[in-house]
Amino acid sequence: MTQSSVRGEGTRPGVRRASDGHGTTRDGDGSGRDRTGGEGSGGHRRRGPRRKHRVLRWSATTLAVLILGTAGAGYLYYQHLNGNIQKGQRSSGDSKAQKSKANADGQTPMNILLIGSDSRSSDANVKLGGGKNDRSNPPLGDVQMLIHVSADRKSAAMVSIPRDTRVPIPKCTDPDTDKTYPATTDIINTSLARGGAGCTLATWQNLTGVYIDHWMTIDFAGVVRMADAIGGVEVCVNQNVWDHPTAAVPGGSGLKMTAGTHKVEGRTALQWLRTRHAWGSDLMRARAQHMYLNSMIRTLKKQNVFTDTGRLTDLAEAATKSLKVSEEIGTVKKLYDLGMQLKSVPTDRITSLTMPNVADPQNAEHVVPDGTNAKKVWQMLRDDVPFDDKGKASGSKKKAKQEATKAPSAPDGQIGVIVQNATGSATLAPVRGRAGTVAQTLVEKGFAKASKDTTAGLSEDETVVRYPSAELEGDAQHIAKSLGIPLSSVKKSTDVSGVTLVVGADWRTGTTYPKQSTPTAGNLPGNTDAINGSDKSKCMDVYAPYRW
Known part of the structure; x- marks a missing residue:
């Protein structure tokens, strides 16, 4: 213009x-x-x-x-x-995650799910991504990354889940076709084809317990358009790289460059983001994507894009043509306001990482969340604990506020509670008899109406007490306190008809809930492959068959 x-x-x-x-x-x-x-x-x-x-x-x-x-x-x-701007429904699947409460200063964290689609539905996408015979196939979400901005807007995190991670996918209804997909267990990139981005969002929420405010999706053509509008992003390789078909492995992104630092834009930027074989694995592809995004953020900050009308106009044109977003942020003003919030975070307070994972025992080509380590990352996100060591949890004051309890509605002997066994997980078999053991413990404590639910196949990473309405909140809190369950694990839910104690995979033995450690700023698990946003020294190693 x-x-x-x-x-x-x-x-x-x-x-x-x-x-x-x-x-x-x-x-x-x-x-x-x-x-x-x-x-x-x-x-x-x-x-x-x-x-x-x-x-x-x-x-x-x-x-x-x-x-x-x-x-x-x-x-x-x-x-x-x-x-x-294309818009879609925020969530299209069953999910129990609840929005974070404000801290003492009235601030809440913001979570945005960024999804890269492999759709070949247009000529431009076929030209860039190949697969002309795949036009009619539903798109897969091959790139999935949660952008978390702290409540005080002083730090941020980018967390990727590898596309081949096997996870529970909830029941989802596609808002465009009204087709309903039953709950299943599959690799996470298929969730996009089972109800759109809203199903992927619900899958993430159930896996992490983190409430996700918005989603954004981008396809091949959109990546190229955005890369051109930015004007190039610097990336680095330690050896000459050529991601091409080999006798052993077909396909490849076509990325070809010499060792050292290069500015990539347009199609080359897309090749960098899609390269997998030359880096050695999907996990290394996530690292390359984090390097690109960190470099892009540094580039945009250097360009002062928010004060340069011409640059802002170019980016606005590219972004609105490239992104599909959840409907509650579907205007230019709301996207601009979102950008201004992201702009306030300094690059040295941005941490990118990949979900801790281990090999899937059911399929060596897949991975599953690494139990304790993955849970620690999710807890840090839920509690708004910075991934770097330069700050402190902005939600720390909120926890003290949660200690206040409501009075139960009836004497202990008249409080009804159902106990469910959800101790199974992607890597652990369920513990038999847990619902009965915990229900009996409650009876011995005076809760005579406690009983077990015999429903099989339930799975929850963390123990939770759910209640359906405000008048039962005091009962739920009372049950939780009697077993040592933190009040932060007491949740209102329309999925239950009465107070329901769900014994999760974090409570596999004993009759008192095990004390959980409180994560501290910067104390990340060792297998997250974390990168600081200001680190310009990172270069990708090239897998030997793809060097030239």
């Missing part, structure tokens, strides 16, 4: 006078004071007021036209950008 050449005309500081075309010289403030003659200039003095009024009317009319014209063009362009 061409910038208006008349913006601010007539108001520029330093312009002292301008001719009105009738011999009158006006001050730069538009006052129209007559400067053609002195006190004794006769006719000029008598005609001054009329001429002055004419000049004021002309100036006001001209200014109004200019303002309306400029505002009209801006409004039309704003509507044009809004028209570019």
Whole structure:
């Protein structure tokens, strides 16, 4: 869009006078004071007021036209950008995650799920990604990354889950077709084909317990468009790389470059982000993507894009054409406000990492979350604990506030509670008899109406006490306290009809809930492959068969 050449005309500081075309010289403030003659200039003095009024009317009319014209063009362009944006339903699957409560300063963290789609539904995507025979196949979410911005907006994290991670996928209904997909267990990239981005969001929420505010998806053509708008991003390889088909492994992104640092844009940027074989694995592809995004953030900050109207316009055009977003952020203003919040985080307070994982015992080509280590990462996100060691948990004050309990609605012997066994997980078989053991413990503590639920196949990483309505919150809290379960694990849920204790994989033995360690800032598990956003020294190693 061409910038208006008349913006601010007539108001520029330093312009002292301008001719009105009738011999009158006006001050730069538009006052129209007559400067053609002195006190004794006769006719000029008598005609001054009329001429002055004419000049004021002309100036006001001209200014109004200019303002309306400029505002009209801006409004039309704003509507044009809004028209570019594709929108979708935030969540389309069953999920129990709850939005974080504000801390003592009224702040809440923000979580955005970024999904890279391998859709071949357009000519542009087929040209860039190949697979012309795959046009009719539903897209897969091969890149999935959670962007977490702390409540105080002083730190951020980017967490990837490898596409071949086997996880529970909830029941989802595709909002575009109304087709319902039953709950299943599969690799996480298939969730996009089972109800769109809203199903992927619900899958993440159930896996992590983190409430996700928004999602964004981008396809091959969108990556190229955004990379061009940014103007190039620096990446680095330690050896010459060529990601091409080999006798043993077909396919490849086509990325070819010499060792060292290079600025990539357009198609080359897409090749970098898609390369897998040359890095050795999907896990290393996630590392390359983190390096690219960190470099991109540094580039945008260096460009002062938020104060450069031309650069901002180019990026706005590219972004609105490239991204599909959840409907609650589906306007230019909301996306801009989102960007301004992200802008405030310094690069040395941004940490990117990959979910701790181990080989899937059911399929060596897949991975599953690494139990304790993955849970620690999810807890840090839920509690808003920084991944670096430069800050402290902004939600720490919130925990003290949660210690206040509501009174139970009835004596212990009259409080009804159902106990469910959900001790199974992706890597652990369920512990037999857990629901009965815990229910009996409650009976011995005086909760005579406690009973077990015999439903099989339930799975929860963490123990939780759920209640359906406000009048039962005190009962749920009372049950939790009697077993040593933290009050932060007491959740309101419409999925239960009464107080329900779900014994998760974190409580496999004993009759008292095991004390959980509280994560501290920067204390990440060792297998996260974490990278700091300001680190420019990182280069990718190339797997030997793809060196040249």
